[in-house]
Amino acid sequence: PLVTRDRPWGAITLLTTGVDRMLGAADLDLVAELARRAATTVETARLLQSLAVSEERYRLLFESNPLPMWVYDAETLRFLAVNEAAVRAYGYARAEFLAMSITEIRPREDVDALLADLKERGGPGSPAPGTWRHRKKDGTLIDVEITAGRVQFEGRPAALVLAHDVTER
Numbered sequence: 001p002l003v004t005r006d007r008p009w010g011a012i013t014l015l016t017t018g019v020d021r022m023l024g025a026a027d028l029d030l031v032a033e034l035a036r037r038a039a040t041t042v043e044t045a046r047l048l049q050s051l052a053v054s055e056e057r058y059r060l061l062f063e064s065n066p067l068p069m070w071v072y073d074a075e076t077l078r079f080l081a082v083n084e085a086a087v088r089a090y091g092y093a094r095a096e097f098l099a100m101s102i103t104e105i106r107p108r109e110d111v112d113a114l115l116a117d118l119k120e121r122g123g124p125g126s127p128a129p130g131t132w133r134h135r136k137k138d139g140t141l142i143d144v145e146i147t148a149g150r151v152q153f154e155g156r157p158a159a160l161v162l163a164h165d166v167t168e169r
Helices: 025-064 084-090 094-098 108-120
Strands: 002-004 007-010 069-073 079-082 130-135 141-153 156-165
Touching: 002 025, 069 084, 069 141, 079 094, 084 094, 084 156, 108 130
Parallel strands: none
Antiparallel strands: 002 007, 069 079, 069 156, 130 141, 141 156
């Protein structure tokens, strides 16, 4: 039987031709091992396909979110990922964002307060929302409500941020 997760889903069938050929214990052991390996290979392929679909689903949720979102490194404060809404809202190309840190979208006079806030709240990704000033590529200042969370991104501590422009308030 081909078994994965303790459930059979197929079988390998052996046929012999001729009266002289009988299958012995060694033959059956070999076929059982082949069946085990085949089942493991098929199950691994199914899991990888499921993982790829799941990753695509979550990438789509990040990329298609109508509000600007980004991930930044907890240690260096460098942008690690930005969604399309952030690119549109702030005017930076994705490559420009990824060459910057979060301090570079803040007015220079607000950077010390940002760093103090990060330290006071236990580091990047504090889930307590706050309103901050950001500078777009064209120099325009906007007020944004930041909601964040701590995440692991590509094996390192990071923060996932959602920025909601509240300038009109």
